[in-house]
Amino acid sequence: MFSLANDACRHLIVFDLEWNQNSYHPNHRMPHEIIEIGACRVDRSYAVTDTFSRLIRPRLYTRLDKHIKQVTGMTEEELAHGDAFADVFADFIHWCGEDAQLVTWGRDDFPVLRRNAAFHQTGMPFTPPIDAQLVFGGACLGSCHQQMNLHAAMEHLHVELDAPAHRAVYDATCTAALLAAIDRAVAAMAPDRRAQLDAVLRREARIATSALLSVPTKYAYQSDALADERLMHIACPACGRRTSFDTPWFDTGRDKYAALARCSAHGMVYGQMHFKRVSNGLLIMHQRAYAADEADIAGTREAYRLYQLLPQKKRHHRLCMADALAKKRGGA
Ligand SMILES: [Zn+2]
Known part of the structure; x- marks a missing residue:
């Protein structure tokens, strides 16, 4: 059952990342490179008891993306004085302590953290975080599909915080400041809506552990890529x-x-x-895979059954791996 201050977890850690990228020449093993980790530890009443804020010296993208520079106010010189990812991440893990439950605003940070950890070949001890943005949508806006950015959510909940620029530790602190109000809203939810929220959160936790893959291909056409069994x-x-x-x-x-x-x-x-x-x-293939539940299995099988019922002409370029393979084997 969902609860922000779960009895089983000793440490509730709200974290936020800033990352950099090169849109023109991305490295597909790590398209987003973390340049800052900010976090705060909160107690059972959601009061901040400690903060963590570290800059990371980039290895791949040493030039800051213009937009990121604007938003964060960071400079390349500042980043050059940061520490290596492996050192900062090891310190962060140690600072979090055992059995930490992570909390984020939004679903993007955790996959980026996993990918950076994999790129640097460091272990990943954390389970998926609670997405406070999703819980906020479900509990305060009436639907998990409703999304609001952090600052709009603060206005919505009448939470004011006197903190400076858009940096990781600041965003983590802002998220922490919302947790008490979000938790009260969750406690006030009707049982059926609460059950729906729990189901969405369980699903998100599965998706957060997805294996992600971005692979540049040698193909210009999707039909050719679909016929490549290895790919x-x-x-x-x-x-x-496999x-x-x-x-x-x-x-x-x-x-x-x-x-x-x-x-x-x-x-x-x-x-x-x-x-x-x-x-x-040429095409780049982006793939995501995660453990399927009953709904995924039934839904996908049914969607495929309906797809197969469509006459070829009516599929309107909706391709299928089975057809692409058959065509390749047929020598067409
Ligand atoms: Zn397996």
């Missing part, structure tokens, strides 16, 4: 081993693909995929 295979998010397809990749609409696969050790895996064309005209 298309889904690795189990739990063990990394899975077997239950339904092949198929276009669920607007070039967004879904598939179901099975790991013999970990059960069903749900995959999402899309392609992006880069400046050289």
Whole structure:
């Protein structure tokens, strides 16, 4: 059952990241490079008891993106005096303590943290955070699909905080300042809406542990990429081993693909995929895979069944891996 101040967890840590990127020449193993980790520890009454704020010296993108420079007010010189990611992350883990429950505003920070940790080959001891933005939407705005940025949410809840620029520790502190009001709103929810919120949070926690993959391909056409079995295979998010397809990749609409696969050790895996064309005209494949629940399994099988019922002509360029493979094998 959801609770911000869960009895089982000793430390509630609200964290926020700033990251940098190079939109023109991204490294697909780490498209977003963390340059700052900010966090605060809160007690059971959501009072801040300690803060953590560190800059990270970039390894990949040493020039700051213009927009990020504007928003954060950071400079390259400042970052050059930061510490290596591995050192800052190790200190952060130590500062958090064992059994820490992380809290973030929004769903973006945790995947970026996981990807940075993987890039630097450092361990990742944290379980997925509670997304306070999502809880706020469900409890204060009437729907988890309603999203508000942090500062609008502060206005909405009449929370004022005298803190300086848009930096990680500041955003973490602002998020922490909302937790008491959000928790009160959660406690006041009707049981059925509360159950819905819990279901959404459980789903988000599964999605947050997704295996993410961005792979530049040698293909200009999606049909060619779909016929490449090595490229298309889904690795189990739990063990990394190859899975077997239950339904092949198929276009669920607007070039967004879904598939179901099975790991013999970990059960069903749900995959999402899309392609992006880069400046050289070739496609980059972006794939996400996470443990499927009953709803994912039933929903995807049904969507694929309906897809197959569509006559070829009426699929309107909605492609499918099975067709692409058959065409390739047929030598067409
Ligand atoms: Zn597995």
